[in-house]
Amino acid sequence: xxxxxxxxxxxxxxxxAATLYGYFSLxxxxxxxxxxxxxxxxxxxxxxxxxxxxLTPLExxxxxxxxxxxxxxxxxxxxxxxxxxxxxxxLDPALLDAQLQQSEANLKSAxxxxxxxxxxxxxxxxxxxxxxxxxxxxxxxxxxxxxxxxQVVVSQAQIARDRTNLDYSIIRSPVSGVVIARxxxxxxxxxxxxQTPILxxxxxxxxxxxxxxxxxxxxxxxxxxxxxxxFTVDAFQDREFSAVVKQIRLNPTIQENVVxxxxxxxxxxxxxxxxxxxxxxxxxxxxxxxxxxxxxNAALRYKPSRKEFAKPTDxxxxxxxxxxxxxxxxxxxxxxxGITDGSFTEILSGELNANDELITEEIDDSKQDKSGGSNFxxxxx
Numbered sequence: 001x002x003x004x005x006x007x008x009x010x011x012x013x014x015x016x017a018a019t020l021y022g023y024f025s026l027x028x029x030x031x032x033x034x035x036x037x038x039x040x041x042x043x044x045x046x047x048x049x050x051x052x053x054x055l056t057p058l059e060x061x062x063x064x065x066x067x068x069x070x071x072x073x074x075x076x077x078x079x080x081x082x083x084x085x086x087x088x089x090x091l092d093p094a095l096l097d098a099q100l101q102q103s104e105a106n107l108k109s110a111x112x113x114x115x116x117x118x119x120x121x122x123x124x125x126x127x128x129x130x131x132x133x134x135x136x137x138x139x140x141x142x143x144x145x146x147x148x149x150x151q152v153v154v155s156q157a158q159i160a161r162d163r164t165n166l167d168y169s170i171i172r173s174p175v176s177g178v179v180i181a182r183x184x185x186x187x188x189x190x191x192x193x194x195q196t197p198i199l200x201x202x203x204x205x206x207x208x209x210x211x212x213x214x215x216x217x218x219x220x221x222x223x224x225x226x227x228x229x230x231f232t233v234d235a236f237q238d239r240e241f242s243a244v245v246k247q248i249r250l251n252p253t254i255q256e257n258v259v260x261x262x263x264x265x266x267x268x269x270x271x272x273x274x275x276x277x278x279x280x281x282x283x284x285x286x287x288x289x290x291x292x293x294x295x296x297n298a299a300l301r302y303k304p305s306r307k308e309f310a311k312p313t314d315x316x317x318x319x320x321x322x323x324x325x326x327x328x329x330x331x332x333x334x335x336x337x338g339i340t341d342g343s344f345t346e347i348l349s350g351e352l353n354a355n356d357e358l359i360t361e362e363i364d365d366s367k368q369d370k371s372g373g374s375n376f377x378x379x380x381x
Contacts (some may be wrong), residue, residue, distance in 0.1 A: 036361040047287040053213030057203035064196035091169040100162040107155035117148040177204040231280040243267040294344040298360040
């Protein structure tokens with residue numbers, strides 16, 4: 001049996017042994033430097049360009065009014081499907097009816113004046129033939145006849161205009177589609193004196209939509225008509241949609257010395273999940289390769305901190321320098337790189353094989369000790 005003092009001594013010996021074991025197990029042959037590595041593998045790499053855009057209908061028709069008046073009836077609301085010629089709204093026709101009646105009365109007056117002028121012209125001709133009046137008097141009667149005929153034509157045109165305005169009091173849909181905006185209410189007065197007021201906005205077909213994308217000038221040269229792209233929307237973050245570039249508009253937009261171009265892409269929306277106004281997070285697929293030898297970009301950024309491992313190495317133009325871990329030491333490897341997706345880079349050539357361990361970061365245990373790291377230190381009192 002151990003005495004209490006003996007048990008304490010035994011416990012301290014065991015604790016000291018565990019501390020020494022943990023301390024020396026964390027050290028390596030490179031002098032307190034450990035490495036984070038990544039295994040070289042084969043995989044897919046897609047070089048992409050990121051941008052943002054807005055979903056809009058492929059064809060958006062704004063329905064306005066050519067006359068002023070008070071809205072007395074509405075026959076369409078948000079999200080309603082309408083057909084070509086369908087009545088959307090009616091304006092108060094009272095003033096237009098009164099104007100039409102006045103124009104019809106003016107036509108009757110003009111027709112009466114024309115009848116009088118015709119009879120007068122006939123009598124004047126007979127009197128001229130008998131020599132009772134001069135030809136100047138006959139010319140005056142002929143002038144009155146022509147003026148009466150012109151006044152009849154003017155009155156008829158005014159009636160046609162008034163009837164057209166009366167028809168305009170009934171607002172009809174010019175296309176078949178879905179109402180996405182209604183900007184008026186019953187009782188509201190619309191004025192069309194200086195600018196045509198927009199009453200409704202109708203999307204012709206929401207099963208086909210387009211994305212208006214702003215692309216900076218540095219990337220616009222890598223985009224072309226017919227190019228495929230993918231995008232996501234905030235409403236369906238786990239779902240990826242595809243689209244095709246339709247047009248690159250030549251008119252640039254310049255804001256704060258940043259030049260951007262509008263790129264239009266079309267997308268099929270058969271299930272109607274995409275809605276106008278949604279923000280699209282777009283990725284243009286510039287180049288894509290499958291099953292290539294690839295390395296993480298962190299390995300390309302790594303540089304050894306120790307001078308004996310960071311000796312200058314001659315590299316040719318287009319070559320990059322990687323460090324492979326061999327016997328707990330970094331060994332430089334020259335490679336030629338290809339495309340990158342921001343996380344991985346393709347390896348075109350070089351003394352590098354799959355399953356090689358590349359150094360991405362180094363950890364200095366001595367620095368961890370000074371900064372209160374995870375190494376345990378035993379202190380005797």
